[in-house]
Amino acid sequence: MTSPSDLELRAARITSFSFSPGWRKADFGGSRRTDFDLLDAASAEVGVVEVTTAVHVGLNNGGAVPTPEAEAREDAVVELVRESLNAAGLAAELTDRPDRSKATPGYTVDAEFDVNGARWALDIMTLRWNAQLESRTSKLAARLEADFTEQLKADGLVMRMTCLAPKDETALGRLVEMARRAVETVKSVDAGDEGVSLYARPPDWPSDEPPVEVSPWLGEHAHVQTELVSSFGESLAKKLQGQLARARSFADRVGLAIDQVGARDLRFGANWMAAPETVELAVTEVEREVGLKLDFLVLIPANGQVRWLRG
Numbered sequence: 433m434t435s436p437s438d439l440e441l442r443a444a445r446i447t448s449f450s451f452s453p454g455w456r457k458a459d460f461g462g463s464r465r466t467d468f469d470l471l472d473a474a475s476a477e478v479g480v481v482e483v484t485t486a487v488h489v490g491l492n493n494g495g496a497v498p499t500p501e502a503e504a505r506e507d508a509v510v511e512l513v514r515e516s517l518n519a520a521g522l523a524a525e526l527t528d529r530p531d532r533s534k535a536t537p538g539y540t541v542d543a544e545f546d547v548n549g550a551r552w553a554l555d556i557m558t559l560r561w562n563a564q565l566e567s568r569t570s571k572l573a574a575r576l577e578a579d580f581t582e583q584l585k586a587d588g589l590v591m592r593m594t595c596l597a598p599k600d601e602t603a604l605g606r607l608v609e610m611a612r613r614a615v616e617t618v619k620s621v622d623a624g625d626e627g628v629s630l631y632a633r634p635p636d637w638p639s640d641e642p643p644v645e646v647s648p649w650l651g652e653h654a655h656v657q658t659e660l661v662s663s664f665g666e667s668l669a670k671k672l673q674g675q676l677a678r679a680r681s682f683a684d685r686v687g688l689a690i691d692q693v694g695a696r697d698l699r700f701g702a703n704w705m706a707a708p709e710t711v712e713l714a715v716t717e718v719e720r721e722v723g724l725k726l727d728f729l730v731l732i733p734a735n736g737q738v739r740w741l742r743g
Contacts, residue, residue: 526543593644618630687730692704708739
């Protein structure tokens with residue numbers, strides 16, 4: 433049987449258009465989204481996960497204001513945690529949604545429960561692939577659209593770029609030049625992990641949709657724990673030192689629910705790949721760095737079953 437670590441390493445660099453050997457694609461082709469079967473590293477059960485296959489310039493849900501879908505998912509996670517506490521024999525009742533009610537200044541966690549008479553403060557964090565993935569991809573896509581849309585439309589072509597989302601202007605400029613070579617020579621460019629493909633614009637392509645697609649690598653590290661710390665380390669450290677530290681003034685216990693499902697409109701989906709043990713190790717690594725520790729830690733994996741990593 434494949435071990436969780438082996439499975440994670442095999443899947444570490446799955447992207448929209450690259451599938452590691454052994455994964456079974458159900459529907460790929462030219463569709464915007466695709467389903468494929470995978471072996472869950474935590475439960476060894478076969479399931480179906482939906483992943484984004486192409487990111488179009490016009491799409492962007494990376495803003496600071498929660499979308500209705502994000503709020504609905506937050507509500508669902510809160511209810512899952514409450515149900516799990518009750519199933520464990522604890523009397524748990526949701527008493528407040530501090531971040532929404534604004535009833536107590538400085539108290540901004542997502543939920544507060546009364547658990548056997550004690551106040552538990554819970555915040556929720558979606559396990560995203562990378563906190564900057566949306567903004568970096570949008571910036572690159574906007575630049576490609578501005579520079580090449582006119583020529584691509586004139587040639588009846590669509591450009592598809594697969595790449596690491598650029599972290600700075602130097603990386604962005606390099607990718608733009610790669611695209612320029614492809615457009616000027618009307619030939620695809622292959623540069624190992626990155627590349628530009630040109631193909632004939634389909635007859636049903638919407639006239640108001642830019643002929644540019646950007647498909648970034650979802651991860652940058654083969655080691656999953658390193659990828660997790662790189663992805664959420666900074667934001668978790670800030671949360672531990674700020675929001676959750678303040679919550680201790682109001683609650684008896686403070687904890688975090690990490691969601692591997694995410695809202696339905698999450699642009700790249702959530703990082704469903706990491707096993708529960710790996711998530712806990714990554715959180716512990718960040719806790720050690722800042723010298724603060726959560727009282728409880730909950731994981732909502734891709735199968736939707738609550739896992740208490742610490743409690």
